[in-house]
Amino acid sequence: MSEARKYITLDNNQIPIIVRNYTNSYNLKIYFKGNILNVSKPKRMSTKKLLQILNTNKKVILDQYSKINLSENKEIKHWKTGEEIAYKGEIYKIYVENQDKNLLTIQIKEKEHTFNIKIPETLNETR
DSSP states (O other): OEEEEEEEEETTEEEEEEEEEETTOOSOEEEEETTEEEEEEETTSOHHHHHHHHHHTHHHHHHHHHHHHOTTOSSSOOOOTTOEEEETTEEEEEEEEEESSSOOEEEEETTTTEEEEEEETTSOOOO
């Protein structure tokens, strides 16, 4: 399995995309995980054919992408530095940082009463 992180442009919107190739797969699967478009495809399918399929379905993709990126979305919480959260009956302060690694890291320091959240720079978060 190979994995490559790219951006695709549909109607002047850059959408982060991850394309995965599977040798034992016979179907194409397109879905969003967070704000990232994930594509699982058979190894025999060319990139040109994949782009044709994405362009024919761009209206559906853009509609779903815009729903995910709405600031009115109550299901996804965007933490900001300085906000407070109750944890184990006590108030903890939140510190949000960007990091070069492609990992989301959450560290709880109970002695200092802080949550340190490190977000990858590849995520398009508005703070």
